[in-house]
Amino acid sequence: MQNKFIVNSSQQHLEPTIKNAIHNFEYHTEILGEGDRNVIKIVEIEGKKYAIKSFKIPNFINKVAYRFFRKSKAERSYIYASTLLSKEIGTPLPVAYDLYMTPFLFNKSYYVSELVACDLTYRELTTDFSISDHEAILRAFTRFTYKLHENGINFLDHSPGNTLIKRVNGDYLFYLVDLNRMEFGTMDFDTRIKNFAKLTIHKSMIEIMSNEYAKCSGEDEEKVFNLMWTYTKEFQYRFYRKIRVKKRIFFWKKKYKTISGDSPI
Structure with missing residues (x-):
């Protein structure tokens, strides 16, 4: 099986250790995230913690696509993280990615980044309104999102668990x-506001974010709120309709697991 391993130039001294950590992925016991698709494990290298994300082996169509026509999720993660940092947008430092493939099919991939110790994620804002600086964080987050948009960055998975x-x-x-x-590219007003659709079901949070985004953009606050709330409701409808359909299709399963990262709450 062929292998493509790329390491950040600033982390070249760790190359053998990182390779070894990936090779022994199944033996690491500290799990950060585990789902049907991907698994993230934490390893310590020279006193610093790193996250290794193992992507699920894709279906046959994507095995072909990732082999010949599209960059893999691991490679895209590495490239996009580097792009974000070049624009002074926060993301854990990309360290390496590792791809495994045959001459005709893509197989397995890993993405390695530094582990960021955070105080909370956006998700906590949707479940705990007693956080003392809840509104201040929400407004700062909105300004951060405006900065993304001004830099032409449309983060398609802008959902509750994906912002530390x-x-x-x-x-x-x-x-x-x-x-x-x-x-990446210039974002019109409609696309910018639609980017908030997956973040929360709470109207009170939409009111705060739309107020702050109106301040940042100079757009009419009522216009921002109405569009943001409309897109939020549309996403909710589509999301739960998909859940209902899959429950019917996979009715024999005792419990249907929502797709990690898509859930709005």
């Missing part, structure tokens, strides 16, 4: 994770 939040001296730092779905 760190408090620093009364301010907030945001780090995007799960980066393999992004588009």
Whole structure:
């Protein structure tokens, strides 16, 4: 099986250790995230913690596509993280990616990044309204999203679990994770507001975010709110309709698992 291993030039000294950590992925016991598709494990290398994401082996069509026509999720994650950092957008430092393939089919892939110790994720804002600086974080997050849009970054998985939040001296730092779905280019107003659709079901949060985005953009606040709330409701309808359909199709399963990262709450 062929192998393509790329390591960040700033991390070249760790190359043998990182390769070894990936090779022994199944033996690492500290799991950060585990689902039907991907598994993330934490390893410590020279006193620093890293996250290794193992992507699920794709279906046959994508095995062909990733082999010849499209970059794999691991490679895209690495490239997009580098792009974000070049634009001064927070994301864990991309360290390496590792691809395994045959001459005709793509197989397995891994993405390695530094582990960011955060105080919370956006998801906690949707479930715990007692957080003392809840509104301040939400407004700072909205300004962060506006910065993404101004830089032509459409983060297609802008959902509750994919933004890490760190408090620093009364301010907030945001780090995007799960980066393999992004588009780059000038974003019109409609596309910008639609980018908020997956974040929350709570109207009160939409009111705050639309107010702050109107301040940033100079757009009419009522216009921003109405469009943001409309897109939020449309996403909710589509999301739960998909759940209902899959429950009917896979009726023999005792419990249907929602797709990690897509759930709005």
